[in-house]
Amino acid sequence: MLRTFPKGGIHPPENKLTSSKPIKRLPLPKVVYVPISQHIGIPAEIIVDRKDKVEIGQVIAKSGGFVSSNIHAPVAGTVTKLDKIVDTRGYKKQCIVIRTDAKNESNLEEIEYPLRKEIELEPEEILQRISDYGIVGLGGATFPSHVKLQIKEGKKLDCLIINGVECEPYLTADHRLMLEHSEEILVGIRILMHALHVDRAIIGIENNKRDAIDLFKKLTTNESGIQIAALKVKYPQGGEKQLVRALLKREVPKNGLPLDVGVVVHNVGTVYAIYQAVQHNRPLLERVVTVTGKKLDQPSNFWVKIGTPISDLIDAVGGVPENTRKIVSGGPMMGMALKNMDVPVTKGTSGILVISEDEASRGAPKNCIRCGECVDVCPMGLEPHLLMNLSEKGMYEKASQEDILTCIECGSCSYVCPSHRPLLDYIRFGKSIVKQLETKSA
Amino acid sequence: MSGQPFIVSASPHVHSERTSEKLMYDVVIALIPVFLVSLYVFGINAFIATAAAVVSCILFEYLIQRYILKSSVTIGDGSALITGILLAFNLPAGIPIWMIVIGSLVAIGVAKLSFGGLGYNIFNPALVGRVFLLVSFPVEMTLWPTAVENNTTLVDAVTGATTLGLIKEGVQFGQTMSEISAQLPSAMDMFYGITAGSIGEMSALALLVGGVFLIVRKVISWHIPVTVLVTIAIMTGIFWLIDPEQYASPLIHVLSGGAILGAFFMATDLVTSPVTKKGMVVFAIGIGVITVVIRLWGAYPEGISFAILIMNAFVPLINSYFKPRRFGSKIKAKII
Secondary structure, eight states: OOBOOSSOOBOOOOOOTTTTSOEEEOOOOSEEEEESOOSSSSOOEEOOOTTOEEOTTOEEEEOOSSSOOOEEOSSSEEEEEEEEEEOTTSOEEEEEEEEEOTTOHHHHOOOOOOOOOOOOSOHHHHHHHHHHTTOBOTTTTOOBHHHHHOOOTTOOOOEEEEEEOOOSSSOOHHHHHHHHSHHHHHHHHHHHHHHHTOSOEEEEEEGGGHHHHHHHHHHTTTOSSEEEEEEOOOBTTTSHHHHHHHHHOOOOOTTOOGGGGTEEEEEHHHHHHHHHHHHHOOOSOEEEEEEEOTTOSSOEEEEEETTOBHHHHHHHTTSOOTTEEEEEESOTTTOEEOSSTTOBOOTTOOEEEEEEHHHHSOOOOOOOOOOOHHHHHOTTOOOHHHHHHHHHTTOHHHHHHTTGGGOOOOOHHHHHOTTOOOHHHHHHHHHHHHHHHHHHHO | OOSSOOOOOOSOOOOOSOOHHHHHHHHHHHTHHHHHHHHHHHTHHHHHHHHHHHHHHHHHHHHIIIIISOOOOOGGGSHHHHHHHHHHHTSOTTOOHHHHHHHHHIIIIIIIGGGTSTTTOSSOHHHHHHHHHHHHOHHHHTOEEOSSSOOOSTTTOOEEOOHHHHHHHHHHTTOOHHHHGGGSOOHHHHHHTOSOSOGGGSOHHHHHHHHHHHHHTTSSOSHHHHHHHHHHHHHHHHHHHHOTTTSOOHHHHHHSTTHHHIIIIITTOSTTSOSSHHHHHHHHHHHHHHHHHHHHHSSSSOOHHHHHHHHHHHHHHHHHHSOOOOTTOSSSSOOO
């Protein structure tokens, strides 16, 4: 029996078009747009100015506090502008525009570092390195990684979970990374185990990535402490709380963190970035992005410099197909629809999904027929139809009592609703008002 | 960028193939075997009654939405069609058409649209129509053409009492079950559909085929039908064991009086049944118990229609009492 979380979840068509496509390097972008807020928390502070020449990997914006992260120049070149640009979330954000110096050799080097297994740094040094080199959660949440690794006094930690679930349809960035850089990921896990003083780690991988499961199993036959767990394919298993429940049968308390049940969760992409930072002194300058869609000529996986405009990625797969009506940053379940293709790739961009006309628009909403599907699929045990109703009618206090804030916005309710009701839209709206009201009264 | 601008909407960007229309038409498909049996047993009368109910339900929905409510017309969603079919299936085959039309008006006009239309009605519309006719026209509503031969005209129709009707009458006249059972159809006849009763309650087999189809297609879950039938069987079984001369066997109770039709097709109506599985079980136990109470001690030989309508009224209460367990909460469902 494959492990999974017991309550709720859905299984949309997987559409992993790119799972057998090796990761290619995207041609060097001419210009990069590097937002100073690519992570959850305080934006970084810009420390360069117009016309400054920057080297690859140089810090261009400094961490603005504890929950913040450094931003590095992904390319060598010249700062041309400090501008505002619409990011993947649709907000205007400050960003640093760098024109790439095509002649600078450091931009063209494709360094293949030999695998370094020995871990020489002490836990404190590892934390410092992760913090200095701008590592944030690459699964999409972009939470600064060093914060997660600082375990408060009194908290007991006994297990590190590595998230290789990639439950979003279409996306294959983590899958390809696991296949192509499995050794590095295993060293990364050892680094984290060393930094966190734990002797147990589990890599959770959904069963639609058999090759990755088998590969890791083979590589860890003689290693102690690292387990590989095959999981039943079910969305949203990549959600931290669902993954911890699936692997360890521990339930993260309401409003709590995995640490409350002795667990820290990191995404495989983050682990790879940590390996690069700790073993090879490489800041986070690039990431794997899946560019996909049913109508694309060549859906692909790419190594992409942070700040590369999405139009560069689309060009590399043969351009925008006819009848394209939606471009999504991320997966189809939780990704953000983009207004145009000028938006840059940031640390949290796991994929670009191109959707054509026939799938782009929603069905017209109809009356709720109380079928209870949304209640059945909600992984948090909520009643989406009720929460939508309460949000719509402005009954925020009641919505708060019905635990609206524990919604993880996975979208399973909107996905299944046979009446096409915009459940999650209203729940998001209700959540934002409830949060405002609660901060006001606090 | 050329051509039309991109659509910007919030996630999720994909949607399952299931729509409420598809759910409704699955229910219609599930009722086909029952309809075929009714055609075999009652001939053209079953067709006329069903057609009359379907046409009048859809027509009333159209007329009321178009001219009285002046709202958008929703006859395409399949719900009025189902109400029509289910109303007809709960009526005796020989009932005059004008009564069917009145029943349809009550079902659609009173039970459904006056509450706000699909999704807002508290009571199962088809059952409200049926019960309205039962209390208004008790004679016509209990004139059951028997299934002895294929009747093509009403004039020739032989009428007889239903299984539960015979038992109720017999018990009132002081007969013992062994005396009554001589007049009753065999359990196998009831299973295949050779008995007296309303259009859609004939064949337990055909109803089960449709019901299992709905469960397999995940339109309904097993919780309500199974719990209703098990409750009826257990409760009537207890009394049967106490005094088999006074009370009919649980097999007779489960196979007659529309128990299977009610359990699979009427009680499971999505709108008027609870949302959570726990709630469904409670709802279904209530239906089973009330059905048996009416059958054994009430004035009517059958009781599931009343039982479902009574429990329909409790659904909002059940929904607020039996909530899903919140992820990460130690205590079981919060009771408000």
